[in-house]
Amino acid sequence: MLASPLKRLKNYSILLEKIRGGEHSFSLEGLWGSSKSLLISSLFDDLKTPSLIIAENPEEAEKFFSDFLTFLGKEKTRLFPFPEVLPSEELKPPAPILHERLKILGELEENSNPKVIVAPIQAVLPKTVSPLVLKKEKISLAVGNSLNRKKLIEEFLNFGYERAEIVEEKNNFTLRAGIIDIFPSTFPLPVRIEISREQIASLRLFDPGNQRSVKRINSCEILPKDELNFKKNKNADSFLSHFPSETLIFLNQLSRTKFEAEKYWQKVPEKKKDSYLSWDKFNSLLAKRHLFYLSTFPVGTPGEKISFLTKSVESVKVPELFSKYKCPLPSLPLPRGEGIKGRVKIFFSNEGQKERFEQLLQEKKIPQNKFKLLIGNVSSGFSFPEIPLTVLTDHEIFSRYQNRRVRPLFKEASAILRFDDLKRGDYLVHINEGVGRFLGLKKMNFAGRKQEFISMEYAGGTRLYLPVSRINLIQKYVGSAKPPRLSTLGTKTWLKTKQKITGRLRDLASELLEIYAYRKKKKGFAFSADTDWQREFEHAFIYEETLDQKKAVKELKRDMENLMPMDRLLCGDVGYGKTEVAMRASFKSLMDNKQVALLVPTTILAIQHLTTFKERFADYPVNIELLSRFKTKTEQKRIIQELKQGKIDIIIGTHRLLGEDIKFSDLGLLIIDEEQRFGVIHKEKLRVVYKNIDILALSATPIPRTLHLSLAGIRDLSQINTPPKERLSVVTYCAEYNESLIREAVLREMERGGQVYYLHNRVYNIQEVAIALKKLLPEAKIGIVHGQLPEKKLEEVMLKFIKGEINLLLATTIIESGLDIPNANTIIIEGAEDFGLADLYQLRGRVGRYKKRAYAYVFISRDALLTSEAKSRLKAIEEFSTLGSGLKLAIRDLEIRGAGNILGREQHGFIETVGFHLYVELLRETTAELLGQPSLSEKASPFLTLDKEGYIPESYIGSETLRINLYRRLFSLKKEEVPQFTQELEDRFGAIPEPLQKLL
16 A cells, blocks of 8 residues: 555645545645545545545546555445446446446445445436435345245345346346245345245355355345336435545546536436436535545636645656667656665556566666565556655556456356256257157156156157156257257167268268377477577566466467477457467467468458567567468569568468468468358368468357367367456347437447447448448548458558547458457447357457447347347347357357358258257267277266155256256266265255155
């Protein structure tokens, strides 16, 4: 904490004395950068008084919040978020933002520990639930209290909570025999209420992932789902009403904040005026409070003026350090004389940046005791000459983009393709009997014992009853968007079908394995261990690597240092850092004088990669070139010749790289980006031509074929599932085409200085759309790109967009792959019903790649007749607006669109016949057989069978899908795992009934 030095400032002591003396209006001037945050942190530490900081916009609010996280810690500060929708938009704010707002209101109502709360003006102008209603309208639970189950369930429903079979998401609850689970919107974990004799026997927090209890609590209070769900909210009140009278309120940049407030008020429709505060009304409420106006320059704000003579970092004139580096390390204030050790404090966003700086100090022979190096995210540096105190940040020292730390509100998407998705009417595949329809669970007496059976319907209405102990013989059918044909029981048709498919799979697997097995046995090139240059190159990365990134790099290097040629798929969500991993692999190849080829699907992506690679390799003698069919014949000839002569180190290209005339001097690494965009023929040709070369494939949405090849053990798979720490998820709205909403969305982005992608995937009438957009948005500077443009024109338009000369890019799906433009943070997609899920996901990934909140508006045509497939697809893209959904969306796309469309017509037909899971299982078996490995059936443990009465009673677990899931687990248990499973059942569902005890 840096607050303590400010106590030596004369004007700080005067301010503190005046506040304690009861004065309540001040104009605090001369505060540069994050000195405002440091001053507020110091006052908070000294006065222990709640504080509210009102910023002019969400971006400035996030800067303050980032500073307070560093200066005060996460327990003492909160960010009250902007709802992310404008008053004129008929859209509901994202649930996680509503949850966070209500959570902060609840904490203010408790008033136990004072906090520093930051809010943009746009977050506090909407009225919210009044403190009185908030105090009254909640459910209080405590161990030992009596409980009326029926009344409690009614209250949950009135509060907006939804009943579910299993509680995994916020706002869900479930009811079982002696257990009620609920996930309150303001809680980090769901609550398990155990009931005995109409009393609360225990309250426990539990992990929604594994459903196990993690902590006992004595009591809790449950609020409605969000601000919008308070029944008595007609008497809505100002956000300020939740703060006690002694609260210190800081208003940043008065004129700018007033301007933003008035602009916001203009967007409030007349019918909604009662639900918002105008600036005049809000300002009159502020006048009754302890108010502090924050400014950098004297601007005539109200209140008693107190000046703090801080300086900006830029004003400190000192000699340049580290001049041998081209750009990263400019001016740095060097402390002079003795006795001021630690006065220059430098904040680094991560340990890697700190270590990098320490190495450079050592290299330049500058004593480290001149500085104090700290970890933290501070938005900008400043200096207090009077103390003296100087604070710097790594992004200022290294002249780079600031990577702010913000608290993530959106959680990663959970897996979707689980057996407990099974419901009545779904199709199942029995390994021996074929495709049937699931009719439900049925209790029957068999051999004098009562058991539960899985009831399945086959062709002609015949039924099969499968004991739950044989549940491992069935899988949910996934394979075609159309209903599959039911098999006929009592015939050999299914057996013959399986035999036919197995035979053709053997042929397919033989072809694939001939290449893959050859690569596994063949000796390639074993790259050397990391060099000093490699370590220096990696330390120069301006962001903090995620654990998944580090793991992927480690796996890559292990493969590359092995004699066996690498063939690895790196699957990472859009914007998760796959390119950085690929660049590190490239650098490793260059260190052994080996060339690198990067194959990309589009010219635009090739141009993007060329820029990225040249920037990243700028400090090293590396020659990087771009080759595509749009290059002139002369340029192509020169590049091909230099490639052959070894004068080019890294070649980036489109399909032109696959030409017969392409020869390398010494190729060491082939990288295939956006692998799912290349056809089977292209990819297998590469693997034939470059059998001895290390191959790295990158994909954000792996195609089903890639998924099952990975499952079949034919390829090595690395995954980056962790988002960068500062990445915000994309707020996604699906709606019918709406011109007024489009105008609002574009203007909102333009007002914050941003840019917009507008996706229209028809070249023949794209000019007409441009004319319509110009009429709708005369303020916009519109550019057009599509695949039929000449490359020079395409490059010209894209460069204008990158430079900000165009703020609305009307485009086809040519923009789908890999574009990385930080300032473009809104995408509008029209005709969404015609896109596949993977396409929609990739398109949405064009925005939200940096610090700003990004928005995706997915519009359906007004006259569209949506198929159930299209509805499922659009629901999925909205459902998985959270981070890390790429791999899971590929699985959902597999389910919706049919698994075989990339595999070729014959394989597609096989998948439709037997379902994806059995298809993969048969492929695994065939692959294992061809490799001489034990088959899965040989390795499988014997089936457990019921030799006594036993089942899971409906009164204990009412959900059929949940019972099926538990049966599947139960009959795969080893003997030593039974006690732990029993404990889990007791924890999740209560005391175990007798019929289930017989099974255990």
